[in-house]
Amino acid sequence: MIDAIFAHLPILLIVMPLVAAPCCVLTGNGRAAYALALVVSLLTFACSITLLEETLVHGVVRYELGDWSPPYGIEYRVDIFSGFVMSFVSGIGAIVLVYAPLSVRDEISESKHYLFYATYLLCMTGLLGMCVTGDLFNVFVFLEISSLSSYALISLGRTRRAPLAAFQYLILGSIGATFILIGIGLLYQMTGTLNMGDIAARVPHEHGPRTVLVAFAFLTVGLCVKMAVFPLHTWLPNAYTYAPSVVTCFIAATATKVSVYAFVRIIFEIITPGFAFDVLPLDTELMLFSLVGIFIASIAAIYQDNVKRLLAYSSVAQIGYMLLGISMATPTGLSAGIVHMFNHALIKGGLFMVAGCFALRLGSVQLSDWKGAGRTMPLTSLAWAIGGLGLIGVPLTAGFISKWLLLTSAFEAGRWPVAALMLLSSLLAVVYIWRVVETLFFAEPSEAAANATEAPLRMLIPTYVLIGATLVFGVWTSYSAGIARQAAIALLGGTP
Amino acid sequence: MTLESVAGLYNYWVVIFLMMTGFYIVLARKNLIKSVIGLNIFQTSVFLLYITMGKVEGGTAPIVPPAIAAAQAHAAHGSDAGHAATPHVEGAHEVAHAALQHGGELASTTTEIIYSNPLPSVLMLTAIVVGIATTALALALVVRIREDYGTVDEERILELDRGE
Numbered sequence: 001m002i003d004a005i006f007a008h009l010p011i012l013l014i015v016m017p018l019v020a021a022p023c024c025v026l027t028g029n030g031r032a033a034y035a036l037a038l039v040v041s042l043l044t045f046a047c048s049i050t051l052l053e054e055t056l057v058h059g060v061v062r063y064e065l066g067d068w069s070p071p072y073g074i075e076y077r078v079d080i081f082s083g084f085v086m087s088f089v090s091g092i093g094a095i096v097l098v099y100a101p102l103s104v105r106d107e108i109s110e111s112k113h114y115l116f117y118a119t120y121l122l123c124m125t126g127l128l129g130m131c132v133t134g135d136l137f138n139v140f141v142f143l144e145i146s147s148l149s150s151y152a153l154i155s156l157g158r159t160r161r162a163p164l165a166a167f168q169y170l171i172l173g174s175i176g177a178t179f180i181l182i183g184i185g186l187l188y189q190m191t192g193t194l195n196m197g198d199i200a201a202r203v204p205h206e207h208g209p210r211t212v213l214v215a216f217a218f219l220t221v222g223l224c225v226k227m228a229v230f231p232l233h234t235w236l237p238n239a240y241t242y243a244p245s246v247v248t249c250f251i252a253a254t255a256t257k258v259s260v261y262a263f264v265r266i267i268f269e270i271i272t273p274g275f276a277f278d279v280l281p282l283d284t285e286l287m288l289f290s291l292v293g294i295f296i297a298s299i300a301a302i303y304q305d306n307v308k309r310l311l312a313y314s315s316v317a318q319i320g321y322m323l324l325g326i327s328m329a330t331p332t333g334l335s336a337g338i339v340h341m342f343n344h345a346l347i348k349g350g351l352f353m354v355a356g357c358f359a360l361r362l363g364s365v366q367l368s369d370w371k372g373a374g375r376t377m378p379l380t381s382l383a384w385a386i387g388g389l390g391l392i393g394v395p396l397t398a399g400f401i402s403k404w405l406l407l408t409s410a411f412e413a414g415r416w417p418v419a420a421l422m423l424l425s426s427l428l429a430v431v432y433i434w435r436v437v438e439t440l441f442f443a444e445p446s447e448a449a450a451n452a453t454e455a456p457l458r459m460l461i462p463t464y465v466l467i468g469a470t471l472v473f474g475v476w477t478s479y480s481a482g483i484a485r486q487a488a489i490a491l492l493g494g495t496p
Numbered sequence: 497m498t499l500e501s502v503a504g505l506y507n508y509w510v511v512i513f514l515m516m517t518g519f520y521i522v523l524a525r526k527n528l529i530k531s532v533i534g535l536n537i538f539q540t541s542v543f544l545l546y547i548t549m550g551k552v553e554g555g556t557a558p559i560v561p562p563a564i565a566a567a568q569a570h571a572a573h574g575s576d577a578g579h580a581a582t583p584h585v586e587g588a589h590e591v592a593h594a595a596l597q598h599g600g601e602l603a604s605t606t607t608e609i610i611y612s613n614p615l616p617s618v619l620m621l622t623a624i625v626v627g628i629a630t631t632a633l634a635l636a637l638v639v640r641i642r643e644d645y646g647t648v649d650e651e652r653i654l655e656l657d658r659g660e
Contacts (some may be wrong), residue, residue, distance in 0.1 A: 137619055144626045148633055155637055160644035164653060167637045171522060174535055174630050181542050181623060188616070189549045 010063040010076040013047045013086070014129050016040050021121040030113030034101060037117040041094040041124065048090045048128070052083035056483070071195045077134030081338065081487035085261045086131040088342050089254045092349050093124045099462035100246045103356050107244045108156050116156060120250070123149040127258045136184050137194045139262055140177065143226070146258070147173045150251050154243040165238035172235040176225030183219035186211050187270070196269060205275040216271050220282070223266070226259035229323060230293025233316045240312035245356030248308060252315055253349030257341045260322050264337070268491040273329045286327035290320035291421055298428035302435070307355050307365045310432055311348065314391065317425070318344045321406060324418070328409045334488035336405035339481045343398035343473065347390040350466035354384045357455035357463060362448050367436065372445025376452045379460055381440045383467045388433035390470040393426050397474040401481055507548045514541035528641065528648045532634045539627045543620045550616030558611040
């Protein structure tokens with residue numbers, strides 16, 4: 001029995017949340033839907049951890065859907081990289097759900113609760129599906145499942161700007177997804193298969209027809225929209241700002257990371273780094289865009305008065321760090337990019353949770369309303385300070401590990417200007433984090449802040465789990481940087 | 497590139513024209529409904545692109561022709577069972593006999609039939625469903641925006657937001 005379940009783990013990972021979502025709708029009751037969603041997300045997390053363990057011990061796990069052998073059927077394929085990404089996506093999905101109920105009750109009207117949890121599960125299905133599948137068209141389908149449900153989630157925000165932000169995201173996101181679809185179509189035209197492994201073996205690179213080049217261009221641009229790479233990030237600040245706090249926690253921590261995952265898969269397995277970085281100048285371009293993005297977004301973050309918007313701009317900058325690592329295409333650089341996906345998911349998830357706590361107690365995410373809240377809400381404010389240190393990349397936090405790896409790889413590649421610019425950009429992060437810390441601890445309390453009480457434990461504990469994890473993974477790196485390094489070496493074609 | 501090759505690729509020109517039309521509408525519009533329409537045209541062009549690549553010259557729909565299906569049924573049932581079979585199978589037998597009368601052409605037709613590739617069309621069924629979901633969600637959002645702002649003109653909405 002256990003063995004039978006074990007053999008079907010890759011599909012259970014998808015089927016459980018997918019089936020639970022309509023069940024949530026059928027219950028028609030917020031509490032029942034919440035209980036179901038929580039149980040399912042915890043089970044999904046257990047599945048992904050088991051799968052990751054399995055890939056670490058026995059190598060790649062393959063699963064043939066409906067027993068149809070590929071390329072006739074769809075193949076699910078879990079390796080170390082996808083296991084790593086799906087573990088933190090489902091983990092954060094579960095922790096955010098533990099945190100959710102109070103904030104959801106505060107920000108979303110009672111009648112929509114069960115729909116909210118159903119959509120949340122669908123979004124998780126899509127994100128996990130993108131990690132687990134080995135079929136290129138399936139990537140598109142899961143991408144659209146996660147995107148459509150995230151548009152719906154964002155539109156649940158309290159203000160009237162939320163639907164508008166969701167609409168703008170929908171338009172840009174659909175253009176991006178359609179670009180990806182065109183790219184997949186052209187690749188299919190050249191290779192006659194949709195299985196990623198087969199495409200990689202068959203696609204002609206050097207001196208190949210222009211169709212392949214066009215396919216790569218469409219895929220790259222489409223995924224850049226989804227990753228919110230500067231200058232295609234315009235949908236992100238509004239979407240993160242006006243979405244309900246819980247939605248922002250989840251989407252900011254996972255959605256863009258999964259797109260980065262898909263991007264890395266396509267570049268390193270289908271386009272191959274040799275073609276993308278040596279024949280085409282994709283590495284220089286990515287480096288340029290990420291550096292410019294890091295600076296412009298960090299500077300924009302400094303001037304924001306809305307804390308969620310500040311964090312959103314900071315997210316755009318952090319995506320830049322991930323791409324910077326990926327563009328190095330060395331084992332160290334790539335593992336820096338991969339481990340930063342994980343570390344940033346923890347840090348940004350934690351910080352958005354802190355913002356959610358303040359939103360619950362102070363009813364606002366404007367910095368001016370947070371004045372002096374450090375005196376009445378010391379624990380929540382402390383969480384911000386620790387998470388902020390992680391974002392800056394101070395030693396003993398997870399952020400330091402990724403920045404250290406990035407710096408090392410920049411020096412290895414002899415790109416010292418990149419290293420210098422990275423250090424300089426960290427100073428910008430100090431500025432925007434400090435602005436909030438200063439407001440919290442050293443400003444005269446506003447009336448709302450003076451009367452506020454500490455955030456409820458039900459929200460503080462999950463927040464501290466994530467913030468604490470950034471400290472744990474800042475010291476103990478065998479399960480973050482260690483796995484990322486194995487994944488990077490496997491992607492670059494070596495044996496770990 | 498000769499005129500012939502340009503004209504021969506006419507379906508790709510249609511795809512590119514539709515794609516650019518849709519894309520331009522999405523980027524240049526100020527009216528939210530129009531941008532949804534633009535998005536639809538843009539997506540439709542991709543459907544055409546896929547269907548175009550599935551077409552094989554001289555190929556037929558990838559459904560087994562009745563003559564061959566009947567021949568297989570014939571082989572499976574054997575000549576004795578055929579007499580007691582249902583009228584449907586009986587009819588099929590006649591077709592098969594008719595085919596056989598053409599000097600045993602059946603064997604050669606089985607190997608010579610060219611089919612179009614069904615997979616792109618199947619993929620597009622999925623993409624059409626995705627497109628419908630996107631459109632429905634977009635229109636639902638427009639309804640909510642209209643309720644809150646009283647307009648679907650994007651510039652007017654941004655103006656209202658600035659005035660807050």
